Amino acid sequence: MQAPIAILRFAPPRLTLWQRLTGQGFARWQAGDLLGVLPDGSAFLRLYSLASGSRDGFVETVVRKQPGGLCSGQLVELQPGGTVRAFLRRNPGFSAGRGREPLILIGAGTGIGRLAGFIRAYRRHRPMHLFFGMRHEGSEFLYREELTEWNGAGCLSRLVTTTSRGERPHHVQDALRNEAAEVARLTCAGAR
Ligand SMILES: Cc1cc2nc3c(=O)[nH]c(=O)nc-3n(C[C@H](O)[C@H](O)[C@H](O)COP(=O)(O)OP(=O)(O)OC[C@H]3O[C@@H](n4cnc5c(N)ncnc54)[C@H](O)[C@@H]3O)c2cc1C
Known part of the structure; x- marks a missing residue:
């Protein structure tokens, strides 16, 4: 059977004034940065590529459920309104750059x-x-x-x-x- 894939869209977490002023946490991010997710029942995070930037106003990622996978299983089974424990990891090596080249x-x-x-x-x-x-x-x-x-x-x-x-x-x-x-x-x- 085909493993399910889900596009997940989250509201960004509320920011403190300090985070907003200094651009930390979910104040600023771009597509290609990484979302570190800590699934229930494990002390080890899993990384997911971000499909949105802070200008979009939402945190989006695409997840494929791995057979028997703990984190991917929990993510694709999330219901509207569900939450995850996650943090942002910058990934400057995967960026489109600022130029206008194709x-x-x-x-x-x-x-x-x-x-x-x-x-x-x-x-x-x-x-x-x-x-x-x-x-x-x-x-x-x-x-x-x-x-x-x-x-x-x-x-x-x-x-x-x-x-x-x-x-x-x-x-x-x-x-x-x-x-x-x-x-x-x-x-x-x-x-x-
Ligand atoms: C930089 C980066 C970006 C990534 N971006 C994405 C992304 O955008 N989208 C995405 O879907 N994934 C992405 N991944 C993969 C993701 O981080 C996870 O590795 C993936 O979702 C599997 O995690 P899991 O907790 O579901 O599986 P786990 O529970 O960690 O298991 C992984 C696999 O091992 C098998 N397994 C687990 N335990 C055992 C055992 N005891 N014996 C035998 N087999 C076992 C499981 O069946 C499963 O197939 C990315 C990874 C990296 C490193």
């Missing part, structure tokens, strides 16, 4: 979360090219509505999706190979 975003499965966060944040300022791989289109085309809307509105210059299971398996690396000339052109033009 972005080539490549990801699969839950990896779409932080890429969708980048598109939401930069769509008005930078050309975006997204290559997104999933197992099944029916159950794993996450952010389908937003991506279709962003693509239609011209915010996404290119949206390429692949499905790796089914009659005609196609992987994201196959799509990149098909578009090699365009990817090379963009890279030579300074794309990140």
Whole structure:
């Protein structure tokens, strides 16, 4: 059976005046930073990539339930209004940068979360090219509505999706190979 995937959206925790003034805790964060979650019944945290930034006003992440997984199991079973114990970990190594050069975003499965966060944040300022791989289109085309809307509105210059299971398996690396000339052109033009 396909492991369930959930897009989880939390309200950010209330901040103290000190946190607000100094930008600490959940005062400022960006897509690609990490959410450290402490599940009930374990002293060890699990990390999840953030699919939103502080400007969005919500804390979003995409979680795949691992077979027998403690934390992912608790997260995908959360009900509206549920809470988690979590903290923010910056991840400056995974950032879109501040420039206006095009972005080539490549990801699969839950990896779409932080890429969708980048598109939401930069769509008005930078050309975006997204290559997104999933197992099944029916159950794993996450952010389908937003991506279709962003693509239609011209915010996404290119949206390429692949499905790796089914009659005609196609992987994201196959799509990149098909578009090699365009990817090379963009890279030579300074794309990140
Ligand atoms: C930088 C980073 C970013 C990440 N981002 C994401 C993200 O955006 N989304 C996401 O879904 N995940 C992400 N992960 C993975 C996530 O942190 C967890 O590792 C994942 O959710 C599994 O945690 P769990 O508590 O559910 O599983 P655990 O309970 O820790 O178990 C993990 C696996 O081990 C198996 N297992 C556990 N105990 C045993 C045992 N005694 N014997 C045999 N097998 C066992 C379980 O069946 C399970 O498959 C990220 C990880 C890192 C490091």
